Amino acid sequence: MRAHRAINLWLGAALVLPMIAIAAISLIWTPYDVTLLDVGNKFAPPSPSHWLGTDQLGRDVASLLMSASVNSLTVAFVAVGMGGSLGVMLGLLASAFGGWVETLVMRLADLGFAFPALLFAIMLATAFGPSLSNAILAIAFINIPVFARVARGAANQVWTRDFVLAGQAAGLGRARLTFDHILPNIAAPIIVQATIEFAVAILAEAALSYLGLGAQPPLPSWGRMLSEAQTLMYLAPELAIYPGLCIIIAVLGFGLLGDGLRDVTDPRLKQVRA
Amino acid sequence: MSALLDIRGVTRRYPQPRRHLLHPEPPLVAVNDVSARIAPGETLGIVGESGSGKTTLARMVMGFETPDEGQVLFDGEDLHDLSAAALRQRRRAFQMIFQDPYGSLDPRRSVGWSVAQPLRAIGQTSNRRAVEDVLHRVGLDPADGNRFPHEFSGGQRQRIAIARAIASRPKLIVADEAVSALDVSVRAQILNLLMDLQEEFGLAMLFISHDLSVVASLCDSLLVLRGGRTVEHGPAQDILAAPATEYTATLLAAARLDPPTGVPA
Numbered sequence: 241m242r243a244h245r246a247i248n249l250w251l252g253a254a255l256v257l258p259m260i261a262i263a264a265i266s267l268i269w270t271p272y273d274v275t276l277l278d279v280g281n282k283f284a285p286p287s288p289s290h291w292l293g294t295d296q297l298g299r300d301v302a303s304l305l306m307s308a309s310v311n312s313l314t315v316a317f318v319a320v321g322m323g324g325s326l327g328v329m330l331g332l333l334a335s336a337f338g339g340w341v342e343t344l345v346m347r348l349a350d351l352g353f354a355f356p357a358l359l360f361a362i363m364l365a366t367a368f369g370p371s372l373s374n375a376i377l378a379i380a381f382i383n384i385p386v387f388a389r390v391a392r393g394a395a396n397q398v399w400t401r402d403f404v405l406a407g408q409a410a411g412l413g414r415a416r417l418t419f420d421h422i423l424p425n426i427a428a429p430i431i432v433q434a435t436i437e438f439a440v441a442i443l444a445e446a447a448l449s450y451l452g453l454g455a456q457p458p459l460p461s462w463g464r465m466l467s468e469a470q471t472l473m474y475l476a477p478e479l480a481i482y483p484g485l486c487i488i489i490a491v492l493g494f495g496l497l498g499d500g501l502r503d504v505t506d507p508r509l510k511q512v513r514a
Numbered sequence: 515m516s517a518l519l520d521i522r523g524v525t526r527r528y529p530q531p532r533r534h535l536l537h538p539e540p541p542l543v544a545v546n547d548v549s550a551r552i553a554p555g556e557t558l559g560i561v562g563e564s565g566s567g568k569t570t571l572a573r574m575v576m577g578f579e580t581p582d583e584g585q586v587l588f589d590g591e592d593l594h595d596l597s598a599a600a601l602r603q604r605r606r607a608f609q610m611i612f613q614d615p616y617g618s619l620d621p622r623r624s625v626g627w628s629v630a631q632p633l634r635a636i637g638q639t640s641n642r643r644a645v646e647d648v649l650h651r652v653g654l655d656p657a658d659g660n661r662f663p664h665e666f667s668g669g670q671r672q673r674i675a676i677a678r679a680i681a682s683r684p685k686l687i688v689a690d691e692a693v694s695a696l697d698v699s700v701r702a703q704i705l706n707l708l709m710d711l712q713e714e715f716g717l718a719m720l721f722i723s724h725d726l727s728v729v730a731s732l733c734d735s736l737l738v739l740r741g742g743r744t745v746e747h748g749p750a751q752d753i754l755a756a757p758a759t760e761y762t763a764t765l766l767a768a769a770r771l772d773p774p775t776g777v778p779a
């Protein structure tokens with residue numbers, strides 16, 4: 241393997257793994273309760289008791305950021321998981337049956353691509369009220385066509401391989417061939433795509449929360465921290481910088497990780513291994 | 515003697531992309547009105563240069579493709595007239611060995627899993643013994659079933675592919691350039707194995723090759739194809755001894771230029 245040469249992979253992992261660890265820790269422990277208001281101590285500078293100071297309501301910023309990371313990762317995981325599995329299923333279906341089924345699925349995917357995610361989220365928020373679950377649905381929705389396209393493209397390649405013909409010669413039907421041969425052999429590009437989409441989903445969640453269409457108070461969220469800090473930009477610019485940095489690190493980390501995984505697994509870049 | 519496989523005047527055309535706005539491109543006729551019969555236990559060799567329609571013919575015999583005209587009868591049944599479910603049931607009786615031993619085994623599945631696939635397809639789920647037997651029969655270690663294809667050489671992989679092909683006890687094996695990708699030394703071993711298995715199980719074989727020297731020792735009858743049409747068809751000995759066309763003579767001469775393949779007479 242060439243994993244040791246994939247700098248992206250290691251850089252991405254170095255950014256992502258600490259973030260996941262911090263999110264996990266915050267589930268059981270944060271320095272302060274994120275709902276604890278201490279208005280007498282607002283805009284406190286960083287200190288041993290408040291590592292990153294406090295915000296306009298005297299809440300501990302470090303605790304808020306930690307807690308918000310769980311929110312971001314969960315939203316991204318659930319949304320990419322839902323949209324991804326549905327998209328992969330559709331892509332496999334299109335590839336297995338071909339003909340008008342394939343045309344229909346792929347034209348629907350084109351339709352999905354043409355639909356801006358933000359618009360869809362605003363639509364959902366208008367119809368059902370702004371909430372985190374509606375934000376998840378919106379992000380999941382935009383992921384369906386992405387994964388459908390990737391899965392169908394990769395699956396079409398696998399269908400031409402001799403071992404699939406051998407399976408067909410053994411008397412297996414399309415469904416069985418799909419689960420026995422196609423799915424295991426498209427796992428690599430799907431995982432790569434999922435990692436990249438993870439970064440996109442984190443950014444989308446931050447954007448939706450920034451617009452008030454995602455996480456609702458008092459649930460901490462990087463995007464909302466950013467929008468709340470906006471009005472205080474001249475008073476306390478650091479309140480916008482911290483969540484902004486978190487978003488950058490998360491998006492960059494997962495983006496690099498995805499690119500790195502692609503470098504390692506892409507057959508076009510892989511040396512022939514005898 | 516009644517034929518196991520009866521190919522009756524099959525034709526297969528592939529539509530070609532239009533090159534001119536007003537005149538549709540005539541379809542490419544890959545196989546043009548070809549007929550042949552194989553009796554149980556007999557071997558038919560199909561030879562021809564690349565693009566002569568050998569593989570298309572094999573794909574039609576395997577039921578992967580439907581002929582535009584003509585029929586493929588296996589055991590008296592028209593394969594392309596059967597329902598999809600019925601065809602899947604019949605498939606255990608005719609299996610295929612592919613040219614590329616690197617592409618015909620799923621790299622993500624163990625060897626045992628691949629060999630057992632035709633058995634699972636016919637509902638035999640506890641088949642550990644059967645897999646070990648058949649691996650042993652093709653000259654591999656029965657314990658190899660737990661290993662993965664990338665751990666084996668080309669020749670060993672072709673043995674695995676043969677093991678898979680004979681696992682369901684077929685009556686016919688279609689071998690599409692089954693030894694062309696192998697080293698000359700390994701080639702002879704694999705050909706010997708095929709001949710042994712053929713004798714042991716009474717297999718009929720459809721043996722496709724561009725190389726007459728490979729086919730010569732193995733086949734009872736020969737079908738020479740060129741551009742999808744039958745050039746010569748008859749007993750192998752007659753054709754090899756006295757080729758009736760220049761094309762066959764050229765193929766034969768090309769085969770003789772090759773270094774000896776070590777195929778036993």
